[in-house]
Amino acid sequence: MAWEKYDPSLATHDLVQDLKWDPQLRQQFKQNEAAVLDRYKLRPEERRAIEQRDFRALYDLGMHPYLGGQLSRFIWGNDAGRGAIEAANRLVASLQGHAGGIPEKP
């Protein structure tokens, strides 16, 4: 992948930035993800990709990978030793189209 699919206007980018900057929104996202998603002008396929944790589809719609990585940490965990590793593994599995098997996990 290069940048040919990258679309800076994708609303998911704003969702990630707001989650990063607003602890209350993060809490709401954990408790009621749908209500948070309702506030953003997500295209139907974009929202579906978030709900289905389909990062391949999100990236194909134009998501910036760095913010994709952060979205995965809002979903699966952000702590250095555990949650962030699970987030990275699940993200890569989604992008590579398999269920897991990331080599050399610590």
Place this chain on the structure above:
Amino acid sequence: MAEIVFAAGVPHAPAVVGLFDKAPDEARAVVSRTFDSVGRALRAARPDVLIVFANDHLTNSRITAYPDFIIGMAPEHRGPHEWFKEWIGCRDWAVPGEPEVARALFAGLTRRGVRMNAESGPLKFDDNLSVPTVMTDLDRTGIRVVPVLQNCTVPPFPDGPRCYAIGQAVGEVIRQDLPAGLRVALLGSGGLSHEPGGARYYKIDEEFDRQFLALAQRPDHATLLREMTVARMEEAGLGGTAECLSWFIVLGAIGERPGESFGYTGWPSFRCGIGGVLWNLQEAA
């Protein structure tokens, strides 16, 4: 006429903090040797101010209005920003800022045709400044810091030749605009190969990293600029490897000098190639 007394480039991968204890001995040794050596040299240089060029990682601005450079003008800088604390797993840190030098840098670069932005309030810092700060104990030195956040990840961003030219302008500002006797240190924070959030998140391009480290140590910047293109960096890891461009700014400022490296590790769980370079400012090319 101020003087550049220290120049180095280091990576800032958060896992060198959070996964340090889980890394194999040889990987830990490279991390320790790199940051200890750079930290020791920084303290020995007795700088009045350290200017750090570091990738912003989309931490301060929306992607739809993304600046290529932001100079931090605040009287104090703190980190990591709230959401990044558990991710990096490092201590909270604070360093004194240097608003006068930040203002001179902003004005001087603007006059020299470099589009800069500046922020007088607090900037949010993630691993970009947090990792080098805690790994070199910068926050325990009292050295004043001017952070310059750089866009290396939201395309299109300034390429190698442009970053090198900006570095030359930075060198001019230091030598021509800053007060005589001021001792200035420069740090590039970023790289080596990595693809944060990408399908190749766990891939490290060791061939690229070793070539980059070798070229960065050679006082031959024409070859560095010719070989280490943005296209090659993106091939070595999209959206991450181009952080090496922060080193280009430092190199433009100091000119062709020999450098010293402290080893290399490509341990996959760091999710980033790790190695640094310290440049010898006493020895001209």
